[in-house]
Amino acid sequence: MNPPTSASSRNDPAATRPVEQARLAQLAQQIPAWGAELGFGAVGIGDIDTAEAMPHLQAWLDAGRHGDMDYMARHRHLRADPRLLLPRAARVISARLDYRPRRDRCDWVEHETARLAQPEQAVISIYARGRDYHKVLRQRLRQLAARVAQAIGPYGYRVCTDSAPLLEVELARKAGLGWRGKHTLLLSQQAGSMFFLGEILTDLPLPADVPPDAPGAEHCGSCTRCIDVCPTQAIVAPYQLDARRCISYLTIEHRGSIPVALRPLMGNRVYGCDDCQLACPWNKFARVSRLPDFDVRHGLDAATLVELFAWSPEDFEARHAGSAIRRIGHERWLRNLAVALGNAPGTPAVLAALWARADHPSPLVREHVQWALAQHGSGTDAAVPATPVSLHLKAD
Numbered sequence: 001m002n003p004p005t006s007a008s009s010r011n012d013p014a015a016t017r018p019v020e021q022a023r024l025a026q027l028a029q030q031i032p033a034w035g036a037e038l039g040f041g042a043v044g045i046g047d048i049d050t051a052e053a054m055p056h057l058q059a060w061l062d063a064g065r066h067g068d069m070d071y072m073a074r075h076r077h078l079r080a081d082p083r084l085l086l087p088r089a090a091r092v093i094s095a096r097l098d099y100r101p102r103r104d105r106c107d108w109v110e111h112e113t114a115r116l117a118q119p120e121q122a123v124i125s126i127y128a129r130g131r132d133y134h135k136v137l138r139q140r141l142r143q144l145a146a147r148v149a150q151a152i153g154p155y156g157y158r159v160c161t162d163s164a165p166l167l168e169v170e171l172a173r174k175a176g177l178g179w180r181g182k183h184t185l186l187l188s189q190q191a192g193s194m195f196f197l198g199e200i201l202t203d204l205p206l207p208a209d210v211p212p213d214a215p216g217a218e219h220c221g222s223c224t225r226c227i228d229v230c231p232t233q234a235i236v237a238p239y240q241l242d243a244r245r246c247i248s249y250l251t252i253e254h255r256g257s258i259p260v261a262l263r264p265l266m267g268n269r270v271y272g273c274d275d276c277q278l279a280c281p282w283n284k285f286a287r288v289s290r291l292p293d294f295d296v297r298h299g300l301d302a303a304t305l306v307e308l309f310a311w312s313p314e315d316f317e318a319r320h321a322g323s324a325i326r327r328i329g330h331e332r333w334l335r336n337l338a339v340a341l342g343n344a345p346g347t348p349a350v351l352a353a354l355w356a357r358a359d360h361p362s363p364l365v366r367e368h369v370q371w372a373l374a375q376h377g378s379g380t381d382a383a384v385p386a387t388p389v390s391l392h393l394k395a396d
């Protein structure tokens with residue numbers, strides 16, 4: 001859900017040359033093996049026709065369910081036809097990169113679910129606890145694309161991560177990597193949904209892993225766990241997500257004030273939300289990463305709200321350097337934490353932390369801190385609580 005950037009790499013399509021069928025068939029067999037060597041959990045090849053998915057995207061946009069992600073509407077024509085991103089594109093190589101940290105616990109679902117019930121804990125989405133996945137993914141896709149060029153010489157390709165306007169779940173589905181779950185994420189029978197997707201668009205007419213018109217196998221059945229568990233009822237119907245209600249959107253993409261009605265429902269989720277994935281039975285097959293990049297940094301799997309709310313802008317920049325979280329900036333970081341502190345029990349430490357930010361220079365932060373204090377029956381016109389501000393709190 002990030003805006004498109006010019007960061008995707010593209011070589012010169014004019015450099016392409018015909019490649020014979022037998023060589024293409026051999027290449028299609030080699031690419032997944034090379035992908036595995038680079039740490040990808042699976043790699044598939046699919047056709048690029050997204051016509052089937054476009055009416056759903058259009059209806060979603062028409063209903064305004066993309067919130068203020070204006071780029072989704074602006075770039076709909078690019079999503080409709082990948083050839084606008086790479087002239088003469090013929091196939092997509094879709095790759096799955098599992099992101100659970102290498103040393104994750106066996107009982108990770110139970111553990112993560114238990115933390116959601118500990119309101120003093122700050123819950124950050126699992127994917128964001130390590131290095132910024134965009135860089136990791138892009139670098140590995142480039143290496144895979146280069147490996148293909150080593151084998152066959154120059155060809156036309158473009159490397160894309162979720163910063164490029166592609167219908168990546170649909171393309172991954174068509175490449176045989178899984179099916180679209182009712183929570184709208186791609187699901188794999190081998191790996192659940194705890195992974196990133198990346199793509200290499202190519203003009204090589206590689207044999208596709210799934211025939212273009214094959215009906216995709218789906219394995220959600222009558223299950224509705226993700227819909228039932230969503231704290232904000234953002235999955236308004238199977239396969240339909242109202243981003244405006246989704247905590248991932250509200251804490252990461254949304255720039256302004258968080259709607260007051262949704263704040264109490266956000267609990268202690270301060271960056272992203274994994275609830276619909278934790279509830280999904282297929283995630284018992286979710287795999288740990290083979291890469292060190294997604295190892296947890298700075299204790300982000302066990303931090304408290306009060307600890308993180310105390311970070312100064314300098315702390316935020318230093319500790320989130322190289323992390324996707326850095327993109328939201330310190331102001332929105334404090335906004336999210338203030339909401340969670342408003343939902344936490346009003347202990348002396350929580351009240352002291354909020355009071356320490358009551359005069360924050362940002363109106364956005366101040367407004368959320370005032371709301372949080374009001375949740376505790378306090379307010380910025382009330383007397384400062386007797387408990388002194390903790391010494392470990394640093395002023396901005």
Ligand code: SF4
Pocket residue numbers: 183229230231232233234235241245246247248272273274275276277
């Ligand atoms: S990420 Fe959270 S808020 Fe968004 S749909 Fe899933 S459970 Fe609901």
Ligand code: SF4
Pocket residue numbers: 181182183187219220221223224225226227276279280281282
């Ligand atoms: S929780 Fe159930 S309905 Fe939702 S994506 Fe998983 S299997 Fe499908």
